[in-house]
Amino acid sequence: MKVTIVGAGNVGATCADVMAYRGIASEIVLLDIREGFAEGKALDITQCATNTGFNTKVTGVTNDYSKTAGSNVVVITSGIPRKPGMTREELIGINAGIVKSVAENLLQHSPNAIFVIVSNPMDTMTYLAYKSLGLPKNRIIGMGGALDSSRFRTYLSLALDKPANDISAMVIGGHGDTTMIPLTRLASYNGIPVSQFLSQEQLDKVAADTMVGGATLTGLLGTSAWYAPGASVAYLVDSILNDQKKMIACSVFVEGEYGQNDICIGVPCIIGKNGVEEILDIKLNDAEKALFAKSADAVRGMNDALASVLS
Numbered sequence: 606m607k608v609t610i611v612g613a614g615n616v617g618a619t620c621a622d623v624m625a626y627r628g629i630a631s632e633i634v635l636l637d638i639r640e641g642f643a644e645g646k647a648l649d650i651t652q653c654a655t656n657t658g659f660n661t662k663v664t665g666v667t668n669d670y671s672k673t674a675g676s677n678v679v680v681i682t683s684g685i686p687r688k689p690g691m692t693r694e695e696l697i698g699i700n701a702g703i704v705k706s707v708a709e710n711l712l713q714h715s716p717n718a719i720f721v722i723v724s725n726p727m728d729t730m731t732y733l734a735y736k737s738l739g740l741p742k743n744r745i746i747g748m749g750g751a752l753d754s755s756r757f758r759t760y761l762s763l764a765l766d767k768p769a770n771d772i773s774a775m776v777i778g779g780h781g782d783t784t785m786i787p788l789t790r791l792a793s794y795n796g797i798p799v800s801q802f803l804s805q806e807q808l809d810k811v812a813a814d815t816m817v818g819g820a821t822l823t824g825l826l827g828t829s830a831w832y833a834p835g836a837s838v839a840y841l842v843d844s845i846l847n848d849q850k851k852m853i854a855c856s857v858f859v860e861g862e863y864g865q866n867d868i869c870i871g872v873p874c875i876i877g878k879n880g881v882e883e884i885l886d887i888k889l890n891d892a893e894k895a896l897f898a899k900s901a902d903a904v905r906g907m908n909d910a911l912a913s914v915l916s
């Protein structure tokens with residue numbers, strides 16, 4: 606199975622590294638616009654093979670889309686990341702043009718690929734890809750919820766002082782500092798509601814920390830995060846390529862689910878070989894429904910900024 610990752614920067618290269626290490630794809634192509642950069646990253650990753658024990662073929666190319674031909678999955682991480690103090694939404698002006706042209710080039714060479722969109726603002730970029738490529742909605746998947754949910758589980762594990770892998774929890778809604786919805790009511794420690802172990806004050810802090818998880822790392826690192834984002838993309842691609850049918854919160858085009866239409870926003874999805882195989886319409890309480898409606902309004906508002914790119 607072949608995967609192309611466009612953008613060999615922090616997130617793209619980390620994603621390639623995790624996918625190779627875990628043997629998720631047999632072939633990975635990294636493509637970047639910077640001369641020689643993707644080639645360098647691919648060579649460096651390839652030189653891990655004998656020490657970490659993988660056989661994945663990893664190659665890098667400078668803007669040569671012919672080398673991406675026949676990919677089963679394409680991942681778009683090209684564009685600029687935010688700097689401390691910025692929101693993801695501020696990246697739209699530069700990233701929209703990049704994502705649209707990259708997506709169109711990829712489709713020309715891989716007409717059957719499933720698209721995974723990572724570049725920010727991710728929900729808006731996913732909508733842009735959906736609207737400009739004209740593909741069925743199951744083949745356009747925005748990655749954000751997998752990462753936000755892993756941060757939510759991390760913060761819960763720290764508060765509980767228990768392993769993150771024993772914690773089940775999900776974040777839906779937009780992939781933005783104020784639009785994420787950590788589903789605290791439904792989070793559990795091995796099936797037991799976390800509210801049996803943590804106070805409301807502790808749970809509120811976990812939710813707040815989760816929502817600004819990306820901003821916190823951007824403040825610490827000077828640019829946005831890459832290890833957990835790269836691993837989250839690999840987790841999602843694994844579920845597609847190996848038809849695992851995992852339930853993963855992904856940004857997808859909604860048509861009536863959760864009372865919303867004509868936006869891409871994070872909802873629980875079953876992810877398998879056909880991409881988005883099902884959107885689960887889980888029962889939210891009134892407070893969660895209100896948060897979702899508010900998040901959707903904000904996400905919808907951002908799509909207006911795409912008017913010039915989509916015309």
Ligand SMILES: NC(=O)C1=CN([C@@H]2O[C@H](COP(=O)(O)OP(=O)(O)OC[C@H]3O[C@@H](n4cnc5c(N)ncnc54)[C@H](O)[C@@H]3O)[C@@H](O)[C@H]2O)C=CC1
Pocket residue numbers: 611612613614615616617636637638639642682683684685686687696700703707722723724725727748749752780828829830831834
């Ligand atoms: N959805 C999510 O959960 C996450 C999204 N992101 C987003 O992913 C994007 C990438 O972040 P990083 O890897 O940290 O940035 P980076 O700056 O390290 O890498 C971006 C790469 O894209 C390349 N690029 C730019 N224009 C291109 C084009 N037209 N064609 C091919 N390559 C091009 C650049 O040369 C650079 O190597 C950002 O927009 C960031 O906000 C980052 C983390 C998580």
Ligand SMILES: O=C([O-])CC(=O)C(=O)O
Pocket residue numbers: 686687693725752818819820823829830834
């Ligand atoms: O925070 C950012 O800008 C990058 C991102 O989406 C994340 O790490 O969640």
